[in-house]
Amino acid sequence: MESIYADIQYQDVPVEKKQRLFDEVKADMRWETQLYGCYECGICVAACPSARFYDFSPRVFAQIMAREDVHAFYELLNDSVWDCSQCFSCTRCPRQNNPGGIITIMREVAVNNGLQSAKDALKAYSRIIYKIMSTGTQVAPDMLQPDFFPDWGPDVQQVSDNLDVWRRMVPPETMHTTELAWDVSEKTRLELYMIWKLTGNLEMIEQIDEGIFMILEEVMEELLEEHGYDIDDLDSVMDD
Amino acid sequence: MESNPILVVGGGPAGLEAARGAGELGYPVLVVEKTPVLGGSPILAPYAALTPDMEDAETAMKRVIDAVEADPLVELRTGTTVTAAEGELPELSVTLAGPDGEEVVKVGAVILCTGFQHFDPGRETQMYGYYEYDDVITLVDIERMLKDERVVRPSTGEPPKRLCFVQCVGSRDRQIGNEWCSKVCCGIACKEAIEIKELLPSCQVFVFYIDMRMYGFWEDQIYWKAQEEHKVQFIRGIVTEITKRGDEVVIKGEDTTMGRPVEVAMDVVVLSVGMEPSDGSREMAEIFGLPLESHGFIETIDGPLNTVSTSKPGFYAAGAAVGPADLEDSISMAGAAVMKAAGFLRKQLVGA
Numbered sequence: 060m061e062s063i064y065a066d067i068q069y070q071d072v073p074v075e076k077k078q079r080l081f082d083e084v085k086a087d088m089r090w091e092t093q094l095y096g097c098y099e100c101g102i103c104v105a106a107c108p109s110a111r112f113y114d115f116s117p118r119v120f121a122q123i124m125a126r127e128d129v130h131a132f133y134e135l136l137n138d139s140v141w142d143c144s145q146c147f148s149c150t151r152c153p154r155q156n157n158p159g160g161i162i163t164i165m166r167e168v169a170v171n172n173g174l175q176s177a178k179d180a181l182k183a184y185s186r187i188i189y190k191i192m193s194t195g196t197q198v199a200p201d202m203l204q205p206d207f208f209p210d211w212g213p214d215v216q217q218v219s220d221n222l223d224v225w226r227r228m229v230p231p232e233t234m235h236t237t238e239l240a241w242d243v244s245e246k247t248r249l250e251l252y253m254i255w256k257l258t259g260n261l262e263m264i265e266q267i268d269e270g271i272f273m274i275l276e277e278v279m280e281e282l283l284e285e286h287g288y289d290i291d292d293l294d295s296v297m298d299d
Numbered sequence: 300m301e302s303n304p305i306l307v308v309g310g311g312p313a314g315l316e317a318a319r320g321a322g323e324l325g326y327p328v329l330v331v332e333k334t335p336v337l338g339g340s341p342i343l344a345p346y347a348a349l350t351p352d353m354e355d356a357e358t359a360m361k362r363v364i365d366a367v368e369a370d371p372l373v374e375l376r377t378g379t380t381v382t383a384a385e386g387e388l389p390e391l392s393v394t395l396a397g398p399d400g401e402e403v404v405k406v407g408a409v410i411l412c413t414g415f416q417h418f419d420p421g422r423e424t425q426m427y428g429y430y431e432y433d434d435v436i437t438l439v440d441i442e443r444m445l446k447d448e449r450v451v452r453p454s455t456g457e458p459p460k461r462l463c464f465v466q467c468v469g470s471r472d473r474q475i476g477n478e479w480c481s482k483v484c485c486g487i488a489c490k491e492a493i494e495i496k497e498l499l500p501s502c503q504v505f506v507f508y509i510d511m512r513m514y515g516f517w518e519d520q521i522y523w524k525a526q527e528e529h530k531v532q533f534i535r536g537i538v539t540e541i542t543k544r545g546d547e548v549v550i551k552g553e554d555t556t557m558g559r560p561v562e563v564a565m566d567v568v569v570l571s572v573g574m575e576p577s578d579g580s581r582e583m584a585e586i587f588g589l590p591l592e593s594h595g596f597i598e599t600i601d602g603p604l605n606t607v608s609t610s611k612p613g614f615y616a617a618g619a620a621v622g623p624a625d626l627e628d629s630i631s632m633a634g635a636a637v638m639k640a641a642g643f644l645r646k647q648l649v650g651a
Binding site for chain 1: 505530
């Protein structure tokens with residue numbers, strides 16, 4: 060059925076595609092507790108940090124999803140869904156809606172379906188994705204390069220010149236690292252890789268960034284093989 | 300010691316409840332109803348199911364009607380109107396015109412329960428094309444369909460796929476001259492929307508509103524229920540105009556919270572027409588010399604702590620005769636009015 064909005068975008072995209080993606084969101088096991096009904100009161104928008112800086116409104120997500128307007132849903136899925144910072148300040152809703160939770164599910168659907176908006180939005184994060192998925196840590200000390208943080212003043216230069224010394228001053232030995240936030244044991248990495256593979260996270264990455272996916276798969280495969288696991292036959296691990 | 304009867308004008312919910320109350324208090328009461336049937340708007344409109352509990356209106360009203368009919372202190376005159384009044388309470392002479400001609404009776408106190416009438420969407424302008432387009436109907440029209448459990452698009456006889464309510468038609472509108480909220484239309488629209496969805500689950504139902512006025516338990520009992528369980532779509536923004544595009548009725552408006560223009564074909568548009576002072580209220584006010592308040596309803600003089608006393612001692616009014624009222628209001632006011640009428644009569648009998 061057509062949208063009620065006269066200015067609806069993406070009119071060239073078949074309604075069947077929009078409906079399929081919409082149904083995928085609503086089929087998520089978390090869906091039942093994300094949205095009841097929307098008063099359009101704006102309490103979520105007033106609480107939302109992203110709404111202060113972007114043309115973004117958590118209210119619109121609750122509204123449009125309650126409207127079951129697949130056309131307006133598709134607009135959100137292709138744009139605004141990426142402006143949320145997932146802080147969940149919006150959960151102070153008097154109807155107990157969770158706009159941030161709606162967005163979580165919508166993002167997963169966008170990623171799983173390899174939507175261009177997902178690829179574009181996550182492009183800037185490919186290094187972080189690689190870092191987290193390969194090491195389990197995100198920000199490493201050596202990322203603090205003076206050129207990137209001029210506003211931090213001369214201290215950054217000083218720290219980065221002698222990074223390993225500064226790091227060795229941190230009491231826990233596991234933090235005497237410069238390329239990683241902390242030391243990650245081989246066992247931890249092995250477990251992480253199994254989780255990425257078995258939960259379908261690796262497949263999600265394949266949908267949005269094939270380059271990163273290939274590098275990751277290689278890294279993972281190597282460690283898994285060392286420990287006698289076949290990356291393409293990990294299901295047997297679950298049986299053990 | 301027996302008083303003249305309390306005259307109750309109007310045999311709707313408020314009038315019947317006033318009569319029942321008078322009987323229970325031991326005072327004779329005379330109910331005058333101009334139509335041939337008792338029950339008032341719930342029966343005459345008809346409203347098939349009551350808001351908010353959705354009890355069948357005939358069943359609910361029958362309980363009250365049975366009670367007054369069984370009470371020997373209650374005298375019921377249907378098809379009868381009050382045409383003149385002379386003298387003073389508690390010895391007021393009232394002329395009644397009924398099926399058997401005219402008759403003058405003495406009454407001790409008067410309770411006006413003359414109700415309301417629905418706003419006519421064609422009253423001043425051809426608002427929303429009510430008289431032009433078959434598929435533009437009112438709350439009352441759809442209620443008739445709901446009574447038959449058959450909701451259809453009038454122009455085709457087919458079940459509608461997309462239907463909308465337009466709230467505040469004839470209410471809250473300075474242009475029309477009705478500046479009040481009619482109180483019940485939000486609840487009735489929600490109730491009807493639920494009933495429509497129960498009959499036609501795949502029909503999309505929209506409610507275009509200015510504010511949803513769902514006070515008290517109506518909030519979760521019918522508004523949340525419509526929205527959450529039946530996926531009725533509430534859109535803040537009032538339809539500006541309704542036009543015809545081929546066989547389709549197209550509504551135009553704004554979704555104000557989204558800030559987006561709405562323009563879409565509807566199979567059926569239901570106008571949520573509000574309440575206006577009834578002709579009966581105006582006529583009775585004239586006959587009994589009671590002033591109307593600024594909106595044209597019968598004036599009560601004592602503010603929120605006394606909702607039923609008019610400017611003349613011994614004259615009371617209850618229900619939608621004094622302003623928009625839901626059933627709960629009407630029944631409660633009827634109880635308050637009959638208590639005051641009984642108090643007035645008792646004072647006359649025993650001396651103050």
